[in-house]
Amino acid sequence: MxxxxxxxxxxxxxxxxxxxxxxxxxxxxxxxxxxxxxxxxxxxxxxxxxxxxxxxxxxxxxxxxxxxxxxxxxxxxxxxxxxxxxxxxxxxxxxxxxxxxxxxxxxxxxxxxxxxxxxxxxxxxxxxxxxxxxxxxxxxxxxxxxxIAPYPATCESEETNAHADINLNAARRIIGVGRGFVAKEDIDLARQLAAVIEAEVGCTRPLVEGKGWMERDAYLGVSGHTVSPQLYIAVGISGQIHHTAGIDQSETIVAINNDETAAIFDIADYGLVGNLYEVLPKMTKAVRQHKNG
Ligand SMILES: Cc1cc2nc3c(=O)[nH]c(=O)nc-3n(C[C@H](O)[C@H](O)[C@H](O)COP(=O)(O)OP(=O)(O)OC[C@H]3O[C@@H](n4cnc5c(N)ncnc54)[C@H](O)[C@@H]3O)c2cc1C
Structure with missing residues (x-):
């Protein structure tokens, strides 16, 4: 065979x-x-x-x-x-x-x-x-x-994907962002933490298909990417099955959510009940301080 x-x-x-x-x-x-x-x-x-x-x-x-x-x-x-x-x-x-x-x-x-x-x-x-x-x-x-001749397809226009280099499947650490973020610019809080822990940023489907804040290649779940990184940090994500089916094979799952009853805590190894707008800057600062000795 x-x-x-x-x-x-x-x-x-x-x-x-x-x-x-x-x-x-x-x-x-x-x-x-x-x-x-x-x-x-x-x-x-x-x-x-x-x-x-x-x-x-x-x-x-x-x-x-x-x-x-x-x-x-x-x-x-x-x-x-x-x-x-x-x-x-x-x-x-x-x-x-x-x-x-x-x-x-x-x-x-x-x-x-x-x-x-x-x-x-x-x-x-x-x-x-x-x-x-x-x-x-x-x-x-x-x-x-x-x-062999290619099909007669021509490229009539090209659009640059700002995050074309995103490769969630190869990432060891991923921060997933969800509808807990109230504005597109606020995702920078997750990107800042991602930069210090060397992670990629992925998201839930509504951030791509509803809000259009992230690229199609960034969303995780049954209809997006299935990943199994060493670390997955879910921020402002409720934990619906359509999303968790794509991330539940991660080695360690950390959830940050201000609703202590959110389903994401059921699959999380570590849960942090809190406002992401307060938690993320503190985490980024703490990791930076730790890295700088
Ligand atoms: C056929 C089908 C396929 C689907 N495929 C996918 C898929 O592949 N991937 C996917 O992701 N979804 C998919 N979905 C959608 C999925 O069912 C959920 O609707 C989606 O995952 C929810 O996204 P969310 O967690 O970002 O938003 P929400 O469910 O709205 O959750 C937002 C969370 O943020 C928390 N929050 C709010 N404010 C704060 C704050 N300040 N600090 C901390 N936490 C906060 C809230 O408590 C809440 O838990 C699919 C749906 C269908 C019907």
């Missing part, structure tokens, strides 16, 4: 764990990966929609039994193209997969679904924060990506 892993990121440990048989990887871009037997590198850049045929061709050169794709905005485009090309089902929430059968997590992992399929299946899998373990030898295969 062969499992293809299609990635644009180095953090493919969860995909390697699911892979069965030989692991062949298609790496789009220049990231370095470990934990696979063979790498086909595609030096392509541009709209994922235009260059999906190159990814399909790389996999089609030696078709495998299972294709696992990193679940990010680009990966979802490739997964769709691969599923269409191989007439394969596209599976999300993959917890286990083998030839012809998979177990999928549903409702944020609260329940599981067994599915059967014939032939190849494409699975979208969240990348993890730990790189796959090193292998002694990875065979690198050249692939002439430019031999």
């Amino acid at each position: 062969t499992t293809w892993i299609v990635t644009t990121e180095p953090t493919i440990a969860p995909l390697c764990q699911l892979a069965v048989g030989e692991r062949h990887a298609v790496v789009v871009g220049d990231c370095e990966i470990t934990g696979v037997d063979k790498v086909t590198r595609l030096a392509i850049s541009g709209p994922a929609e235009a260059y999906a045929p190159q990814v399909v061709a790389a996999v089609a050169a030696q078709p495998g039994d299972i294709i696992l794709v990193v679940n990010n905005s680009v990966g979802r485009v490739y997964a769709g193209a691969l599923a269409a090309a191989f007439h394969a089902p596209m599976l999300t929430g993959v917890r286990n997969i083998a030839s012809g059968a998979a177990v999928l997590g549903r409702y944020g992992g609260m329940t599981f679904q067994d599915v059967q399929f014939d032939g190849v299946a494409v699975g979208l899998v969240e990348p993890g924060d730990i790189p796959a373990s090193a292998q002694s030898h990875i065979s690198i295969q050249a692939h002439d990506a430019h031999a």
